[in-house]
Amino acid sequence: VRDALVENNLFDVEIVPGMTLPLNLAARLAIRTKNNYNLIPEFPTHTQIEKITEKSSGHIIYRVKFNKLGENKITVSWDDGKRMFLEFFITQPLETLIKKRASFLVNKQQHRDPSKWYDGLFSEWDMKKKILLNPDKRDGLKRYVLSCDDPGLGKAPYVAAKNVGWPEPEEIEAVEYYIKNFVWGKLQRTNQETYPYGVYGIPDWKTNREAGPTDREGWVGHLWRVFDYPHVINLYWNMYRLAQFYPELVHYLDADGYLERALGTAKAYFTLPLELAHWSALDLGTMDEMVINFLIQDLEKRGWKEKAEWLKRRWEKKVEHFIKDDPNLFHSEYPFDPTGFEAYHALAKYAYQQLKEGKSTLKVTLDEVKQFMEKEIALNIATRGWLETSYYQLGGEKRLRYMSQMGGWSILDYGLYYAENLYPFLRLGYASFLSSWALMNAGDEESNYGYWWPVKENDGAAGSAFVTEAYGRTWLGNEQKRGAWRYSAEIDLGFGAALRTAATIIAQDPLFGLICYGGKLEESGHELKIYSLDGLRQRFHLIKVHVKLHMNLERDGFTSSPPIIIHKNLNYLKFVIESRYEQPHLTKLYLDGLRPGSYRVVIDGREKDIFSAQQLARGVDIQVENRNIPVEIICIAKN
Numbered sequence: 001v002r003d004a005l006v007e008n009n010l011f012d013v014e015i016v017p018g019m020t021l022p023l024n025l026a027a028r029l030a031i032r033t034k035n036n037y038n039l040i041p042e043f044p045t046h047t048q049i050e051k052i053t054e055k056s057s058g059h060i061i062y063r064v065k066f067n068k069l070g071e072n073k074i075t076v077s078w079d080d081g082k083r084m085f086l087e088f089f090i091t092q093p094l095e096t097l098i099k100k101r102a103s104f105l106v107n108k109q110q111h112r113d114p115s116k117w118y119d120g121l122f123s124e125w126d127m128k129k130k131i132l133l134n135p136d137k138r139d140g141l142k143r144y145v146l147s148c149d150d151p152g153l154g155k156a157p158y159v160a161a162k163n164v165g166w167p168e169p170e171e172i173e174a175v176e177y178y179i180k181n182f183v184w185g186k187l188q189r190t191n192q193e194t195y196p197y198g199v200y201g202i203p204d205w206k207t208n209r210e211a212g213p214t215d216r217e218g219w220v221g222h223l224w225r226v227f228d229y230p231h232v233i234n235l236y237w238n239m240y241r242l243a244q245f246y247p248e249l250v251h252y253l254d255a256d257g258y259l260e261r262a263l264g265t266a267k268a269y270f271t272l273p274l275e276l277a278h279w280s281a282l283d284l285g286t287m288d289e290m291v292i293n294f295l296i297q298d299l300e301k302r303g304w305k306e307k308a309e310w311l312k313r314r315w316e317k318k319v320e321h322f323i324k325d326d327p328n329l330f331h332s333e334y335p336f337d338p339t340g341f342e343a344y345h346a347l348a349k350y351a352y353q354q355l356k357e358g359k360s361t362l363k364v365t366l367d368e369v370k371q372f373m374e375k376e377i378a379l380n381i382a383t384r385g386w387l388e389t390s391y392y393q394l395g396g397e398k399r400l401r402y403m404s405q406m407g408g409w410s411i412l413d414y415g416l417y418y419a420e421n422l423y424p425f426l427r428l429g430y431a432s433f434l435s436s437w438a439l440m441n442a443g444d445e446e447s448n449y450g451y452w453w454p455v456k457e458n459d460g461a462a463g464s465a466f467v468t469e470a471y472g473r474t475w476l477g478n479e480q481k482r483g484a485w486r487y488s489a490e491i492d493l494g495f496g497a498a499l500r501t502a503a504t505i506i507a508q509d510p511l512f513g514l515i516c517y518g519g520k521l522e523e524s525g526h527e528l529k530i531y532s533l534d535g536l537r538q539r540f541h542l543i544k545v546h547v548k549l550h551m552n553l554e555r556d557g558f559t560s561s562p563p564i565i566i567h568k569n570l571n572y573l574k575f576v577i578e579s580r581y582e583q584p585h586l587t588k589l590y591l592d593g594l595r596p597g598s599y600r601v602v603i604d605g606r607e608k609d610i611f612s613a614q615q616l617a618r619g620v621d622i623q624v625e626n627r628n629i630p631v632e633i634i635c636i637a638k639n
Contacts, residue, residue, distance in 0.1 A: 001387060002032070006058070009034055011076060011084060016509070017517045018431030019086075019391035020438040021066065024093045024533055025520075028052070028512050029062040029086070037078040043068050053513075061512060066090045069443050070451035071391075087390035089438040089451075094502070094518075094535030100442050101495060102162040104460030105155055106174040108132060109488075117206045120181035121147060122155035127441060127453035127461050127486040135204060141476060141487070144202035148187065150287065151464070151489040153231035154402075157288070158492040160238035161499045165536050165557065167246050167580060175239065176252040188232060188265070189223070195276075197261075197268035198223035199232050224277035227333060229269035230288035234496070236262035237291050240298065245555050246581055256302070262295055263307055270314045282318045284332055285340020285347075287406060287493055290500075293350050316362055319347045323364045323372045329379050338383040338403055342497060344376035345410030352418070377414050377425075380407045386428050391438050392466045395431035400439065401465035402494030408432025409501040416505070416541055416550070423509050426543070430517045433501045436494045439463045439484045452484040464489030503539035504532040504564075522563070529563040537578070540564060542593075549593035556580050556587045556624060570594060572634045582626040589631070592617040596639040602632040610636070 002012040012032040021027055031037075039062070041047035046068035052061045066072050066088060074086040091097060104125075111121045111134060123146045124133045133139055135146050145151045160175050184190060187205040189198040200208045201222045208222050236258050243255035253261070269289075273279040281289075292315055299308035321327065322344065332339045351369045354360035384404065385393035397403040412429025415422045440462045441450035449459035463484025465474065473479050480486060505517040506528065514521065518534030532540065537557035542549035549570070557578045558564055565574040577587065594613040601608045603622055611620060622631065 006032055006034060011035070011037075012059075013086065013389050014427065014511065015086070015389070015394065016427050016430070016512055016515060018434035019389070019394045020089045020091060020431075020434040020436075021391075022091050022093050022097075022434075022437075022533070023067070023069065025518070026063055026065040027088070028515060029064060030059045030511050031062070031076075032057065032059045033078075035078040037076050040075040040077055042073040042075070047072065047074070049074070055511075057511075059511060069447045085389070087392070089391040091437050091440065092442050092444070093533065094437065095533070095537075097437055097440055097442055098162055098495075098499070098535045099166060100460040101440065101462060101492070102159045102166075102168070102171055104462075105159050105492070106171050108457075108461070109155065110174055110178065112177070114181075117186075118147060118182065118204075120178040120183075121152070122159075122178060123147070124151070124487050124489070125458075125461050127458045127463070128480075130455065130457045135206075140478065142202075143204050143207070145476060145487075145489060147204040148200065148228065149202055149225070150227065150231070150493060153228060153235075154490055154493040154496065155488075157231055157235040157238060158496045158499075160235055160242060161496050164238055164241045164245065164555070165499065165538060165580070167242070167249060169249050172242060172246070172249050173251075175235075176250065179235070179239070180252050183232070183235075191264055195221075195223055195268075195272055197264040198272050199225075199228045199265070199268070201225035201228055221276055223268075224273040224279055226269070226273045226279050226281050226284055227286050227339075229265055229273075229281070230286050230291070231493075233262050233265045233269065233295065234288040234291045236265060237295050237298070245585070246583075248583065259298065259302060259304075263299065263304075263311065266292060266295060266311055282314075282321055283327065285322070285329070285343035286332075287339055287342065287402075288496070289343050290346035293346055315350070319351050320363055322347050323351060323368050329376055338380070338397055338407065341376060341380040341383070341403070341407035341410055345373070345380070345413060348373040348376060349413065349417075373414070373418060377411060380410055381428065383407065384428075384432065391435065392468060395428060395433075395435040396466075397432075399466045399468060400435060402436065402490045402492075402497075404432055404435045405494035405501065406497040408435065409497050412501060412503075416503075416543070416548075422543065423507065423511070426505065426507055426509075426517070430505070433498055436491065437498070439466065439491055441484065453486060462488045462491050462495075464491045499536060502534045502536040503541055504530060504534045504537070504558075505541045505543065506530060506566075507541075508544040519560075526568050528566045528568060530566070531563045532558050532560050542566065547593065550590070551592075552590045553577065554588040554590075554619075555585075559628060570635065572632060574630070574632050577622065577624060577629045577631060579624050579626055579628060581624075584623065584625050586621045587624050588619045589622055590617065590619045591633065594635075597635055598637040600632075600634045600636050602634065604629050604631075 005012045014030040016028050048065045050063045054060050069090050072088045076084045109122050109125050156175050156178050163172050240258035243250040270281050296312050330336050355366050384397045388394050392400040415425030415429050419425045441452045441458045443450045448454035449456045467482050470482050504519040520531040522529040538553045540551040559576040559578045562576050596613050599611050
């Protein structure tokens with residue numbers, strides 16, 4: 001396709017790391033064409049365009065840096081008047097967006113009124129009217145949009161997940177308030193009720209609980225919507241992590257209590273919809289269910305072997321179904337619905353890991369897993385823009401929405417760990433990860449605190465999707481101007497997926513050269529210096545010829561400065577762990593991909609021990625006080 005564009009006197013354009021671009025990152029463009037052209041920025045005084053090199057393939061590589069928030073166009077002009085546009089969207093730094101979104105949800109989108117049945121609910125903020133809606137004041141929205149289903153269930157898990165990386169006591173308290181006052185015994189049936197751990201669907205839990213046997217509006221026993229359960233599993237699993245990492249900040253339940261809730265909800269997921277409506281969780285890929293894999297691991301680590309085994313059997317039955325039975329991957333809640341592509345890759349990844357580790361009881365072969373993985377990735381890509389040159393299409397699923405980032409995790413993970421020709425997947429996967437951050441309304445005083453619905457009261461709000469028409473209609477039923485929707489609806493599901501995806505990546509790209517996704521790179525002699533700016537700073541990858549290095553922190557984060565320093569031959573790595581909790585604690589470092597050998601680990605100037613590459617891959621505990629801790633990993637012998 002790209003060659004055909006060039007042969008027909010058009011333009012082949014590739015862009016990294018994406019067209020939604022944080023203010024503190026630069027982009028690289030690769031343009032190939034037969035035409036003589038000019039690049040004309042929309043805001044010349046706020047845009048720097050630098051030609052880096054011209055390649056034998058015909059590509060010209062440019063570095064572009066934008067300094068103005070919001071939409072920024074570069075016009076490609078040729079042949080006395082012909083034009084095409086490169087449409088970028090510039091956001092605040094990712095770390096700012098991640099924190100602003102959680103803060104906005106807690107301070108602007110949660111109801112706190114014990115006299116109301118929806119006390120504790122995270123509901124919808126109307127950016128046009130600058131008001132918080134509620135089930136009694138819906139402004140024309142359907143009841144479920146405000147209280148349950150995917151729009152209502154995605155907000156609290158995002159706040160919980162954000163706090164695993166960036167703990168804030170008042171935000172954790174807000175999530176526990178939601179669980180105590182809105183979820184347990186209301187939205188979700190308790191373990192003492194019939195249909196334990198069942199989650200009520202539309203229109204809301206109050207209507208359902210109060211409905212009589214003949215009330216159609218109440219949908220008596222409406223506990224059968226498969227898609228609701230994984231959001232609640234995700235909520236409890238993240239609260240379990242919070243209780244593990246920050247026990248002094250969690251008060252409603254302890255770690256075991258939240259783990260039990262996650263397990264109970266997972267059991268209900270696999271049983272209640274099937275029992276009540278013959279709707280099997282085994283047949284559908286659902287949003288957020290990828291965390292079931294992590295839940296199984298945590299149950300095993302906690303020593304809950306029988307409980308872990310129960311869940312593992314159900315999960316593996318689902319894995320086998322999708323790999324062996326060749327179901328329609330475009331079918332989900334609707335006949336054509338790409339909501340499952342995060343889940344499909346999680347299923348394939350689980351099977352691949354189990355088989356490679358030689359401990360699998362799965363009735364599938366590695367070849368079957370690889371075939372399924374290639375299929376789910378190909379179909380995932382078919383749902384999103386990969387050739388287009390606009391931020392609302394490149395990496396975006398349909399009209400730039402939550403699924404852009406959810407399925408984007410799958411593509412990026414495939415590039416990092418499984419693909420042979422991996423670089424196109426890194427490019428598209430990272431563009432997908434960045435894409436939907438363009439739907440946030442966030443800014444500074446100069447930009448009037450946002451681009452789409454500018455005013456300080458909306459700083460940190462977000463739209464669920466993108467209206468491409470000058471004036472169009474959303475599925476919520478309202479009409480509005482082009483741009484981000486005025487309501488957030490499901491977008492926090494996408495932002496939650498972005499937290500699971502965030503990483504800084506150094507890649508020796510055959511087209512762009514040595515590049516950094518999610519950070520800044522400096523080369524100094526035999527060293528690479530990497531300033532991590534991906535928003536979370538817990539995952540780092542180095543991808544070069546014959547090298548795939550993956551470094552992950554279980555908690556805390558790498559400092560953005562001082563940088564991560566890596567010897568080009570991997571003779572040593574140096575970095576500083578940023579403590580994000582005032583109490584002394586352990587964090588686990590996983591470092592996979594080093595050459596076989598022996599490595600000295602030096603923590604805070606003191607040698608911890610000598611480790612093999614295999615031991616580092618399995619994880620090393622690092623004691624962290626309430627300050628930053630320098631770490632060095634030095635190769636002392638190669639096998």
